Amino acid sequence: MSVNIGDPIGPWTMESVDPAAMRTTAAICRDPNPIHWDHDVARAQGFGDRVVNQGPLNLGYVVNMLLEWAGPDSIRRIGSKFTAVVQEGDRVVARGTVTGLEEGPDRTPLARCECWLEHDDGTRAVTATALVDISALAPVT
Amino acid sequence: MTEDELIALVGHRFEGGTYTIAQWENRLLTEATGRAALPDGLAHPIALFHASMAGARVTIGDILTLAGMEAPDGDDGVVLLGYDWEFLQPLREDEPYTMEGGVIAAERKTGRSGRTTDLLTFEITLTDREGEATGRTTNVWGFRRGET
Numbered sequence: 001m002s003v004n005i006g007d008p009i010g011p012w013t014m015e016s017v018d019p020a021a022m023r024t025t026a027a028i029c030r031d032p033n034p035i036h037w038d039h040d041v042a043r044a045q046g047f048g049d050r051v052v053n054q055g056p057l058n059l060g061y062v063v064n065m066l067l068e069w070a071g072p073d074s075i076r077r078i079g080s081k082f083t084a085v086v087q088e089g090d091r092v093v094a095r096g097t098v099t100g101l102e103e104g105p106d107r108t109p110l111a112r113c114e115c116w117l118e119h120d121d122g123t124r125a126v127t128a129t130a131l132v133d134i135s136a137l138a139p140v141t
Numbered sequence: 142m143t144e145d146e147l148i149a150l151v152g153h154r155f156e157g158g159t160y161t162i163a164q165w166e167n168r169l170l171t172e173a174t175g176r177a178a179l180p181d182g183l184a185h186p187i188a189l190f191h192a193s194m195a196g197a198r199v200t201i202g203d204i205l206t207l208a209g210m211e212a213p214d215g216d217d218g219v220v221l222l223g224y225d226w227e228f229l230q231p232l233r234e235d236e237p238y239t240m241e242g243g244v245i246a247a248e249r250k251t252g253r254s255g256r257t258t259d260l261l262t263f264e265i266t267l268t269d270r271e272g273e274a275t276g277r278t279t280n281v282w283g284f285r286r287g288e289t
Contacts, residue, residue, distance in 0.1 A: 014175050021173035028170050029191040030200045033219065045218065055221040060174035060187040067186075072179040073231035075186050081223040 003111055003134050009096035010115075012065035017053050019088045025054050050088035058086050058126050062115045065094040071136040076110065080128040084119070092117050092125060104131075109138040142209035142286075144249045147259050150207060154243035155265070160196030161237045162188050184232035190224070192232070193265040193278045196240030207244075208261060208284045218285045222260065225279040230269065238267045238275060245279070257286040 022036045034041040035052045042051045059080050066075055086092055096115035104110045111134045117126035162184045171178050171185040179185060184192075194200065205219060232238075242265030251257045261282050267275040 018173075021175075024169050024173045028166055028173075030195070030202070032200075032202050032205075055224075056187045056190040057174060059224065060185065063186050064174055064176045067176075067179070072181075072183050075228055077225075077227045078186070079223070079225040082221060 001137050003098060003101065003109075003138050005098050005101060007098040009069050009098065009113060010065040010094050012061060012068060012094040014061050014090075014092050014094075017057075017086055017088055017090045017092065019051050021057065022051060022053055022088070025057055029054070029056065047085070047087060050090075053086040053088070053090075055082050058082065058092075058117055059128065061092060062094045062096070062117050062126055062128050062130075065096060065115065066113070066130055066132055069096075069137075070111070070132045070134050074133045074136065075130060076104065076133055077131040078128055079130075080126055082126055084123050084125040086117070086119075086125045091120055093120075094118075096128075096130075104133070109134050142259070146209075147247050147249055147261075150244045150261065151247050152244065153207065155241070156198035157239075157241040158196055158198050159237045159239050160192050162192050162232065162234050164234045167234050182234045184234050186226070186228065186232065188232055189226050189228075189267075189276060189278050190280070192238065193240050193242070193267060193276075196238055196267070197242050197265045199263075204261070204263070204282060208259060208282070210284055220283045220285070222281040222283045224281075227277045228275075229277075230273070230275045232276065237270055239269075240265050240267055242266060242278075259284045259286060 026036050094117050096113045098111050099114050100112035111132045113130045115128040116124045167184045168178045245264045246262035248260045264279045266277045269275050
């Protein structure tokens with residue numbers, strides 16, 4: 001399998017963002033912000049009746065897409081911006097495209113990728129640029 | 142917090158230290174992202190977020206305090222604006238990593254609405270038990286201050 005500029009990556013879909021996963025993540029990350037686990041606070045801050053997903057989880061969906069595409073230890077660098085909130089019960093889809101090909105140290109084949117996490121209405125919640133080791137995908141020449 | 146006080150945070154260093162991502166911790170976090178654990182003791186890349194902070198001995202609560210926000214409620218709020226994470230080696234479970242870092246940038250922005258947001262950028266570097274560089278994380282946080 002070869003990799004070419006313009007190739008699509010994904011999709012990877014989270015069918016329904018789970019508030020229990022947010023509570024687990026808040027505990028592991030020692031995140032005291034109650035908008036992730038207290039509906040009253042989320043409501044008071046204008047988010048309605050649904051708690052707000054953590055940024056690391058939103059990025060995690062994009063990461064999962066890249067790992068499924070290129071392998072479990074393939075990500076070399078990822079930069080991201082959080083551009084919209086994701087909330088409890090939302091369906092979000094991670095997608096991406098290959099925008100460049102280059103060689104890393106030891107001639108490791110790398111792909112530059114533009115990635116994003118989108119809501120069903122197309123609103124992007126995360127935009128990301130990743131550098132991914134595609135040794136498992138690209139033929140060694 | 143005045144703008145001068147904000148800018149003075151640049152150069153603030155975290156205590157630093159070591160952190161080991163436990164297998165159970167990695168599994169719970171990975172499953173929270175909606176996938177099964179990775180093979181061969183690999184940690185999910187997003188573990189870099191909390192592991193780097195834990196190793197550097199800084200919590201999200203500490204960051205709020207540093208920014209002069211005791212609690213993210215009322216008219217103020219904290220938002221994570223973006224990351225830049227570099228993996229020189231894959232993150233692994235049960236590997237003690239040494240972390241060090243601090244505040245590398247601070248900026249005050251005022252929108253057309255008159256609302257002020259302070260931006261703080263944190264950078265933390267990781268090395269493994271052999272002293273080899275493993276990774277680096279740069280996180281940008283925004284602190285909404287209300288109208289000026």
